[in-house]
Amino acid sequence: MAKKGSGLRMVWCDVPADMEEEFNRWYNEEHLADLLAVPGVLNAARYEAVKGGPKHLACYELENAAVFDSEPCLEVRRNPSEWSRRVSPTVIGTAFIGNSYEMIHPSEVTPSIAGSGMAPALQIGRISIPSEMEDEFNDWYNSIFVPGFERVPGCIRGRRYRVIEGEPKYLTVYEFEHERVSQSAEWERERNSSPLTQRILPHLKLDPGTPGVWKKTFELSKPGVS
Secondary structure, X not given: OOOOOOEEEEEEEEOOHHHHHHHHHHHHHHHHHHHHOOOOEEEEEEEEEEEOOOOEXXXXXXXXXXXXXXXXXXXXXXXXXXXXXXXOHHHHOEEEEEEEEEEEEOOOOOHHHHOOOOOOEEEEEEEXXXXXXXXXXXXXXXXXXXXXXXXXXXXXXXXXXXXOOOOOOXXXXXXXXXXXXXXXXXXXXXXXXXXXXXXXXXXXEEOOOOOEEEEEEEEEOOOOOO
């Protein structure tokens, strides 16, 4: 069974310090399992920010972006447990962000992507770009920026997404072997390697807290997937 598809659901939030222990237990002991039981939810893990924010991130790999609004998923969301009603991100979280995304780069889910598990660390950018620059921006990102960073030791891959609803429009996710990959000299060289990069970067608008790096803290496998 595939571990990744073309969709992604990302949920970020901060929580009060005195609620963190119970919040983590709820996520790890109940909530991830409830969503992994939904058809089309392929894999899930939780991460904590080592740079940027919000601090807590739940990442769900989906067969496609429509899964989160499917009837089985809506059923879970319409019938929260008593525990969920006390400590879910929408109840106690601040700086809450919850978005579904559809992959735009690569253009298809390759066998390598489909067979890969949840990365040890993620670098994520939530990005806006002026509409008149979108075509050039996307061509540059897909042909120069992501492939360059994928050559850096420790970078597993980069994927790009378009938000289904909400802002900002674009999301970039780099999967890392460890949380220090983007601190390397090789990463910095790639970042500055193209004259086109230097022309486009000033026009990007990054959401607060990004680009950030999140380190995996908990993973739960879907039943029947190893």
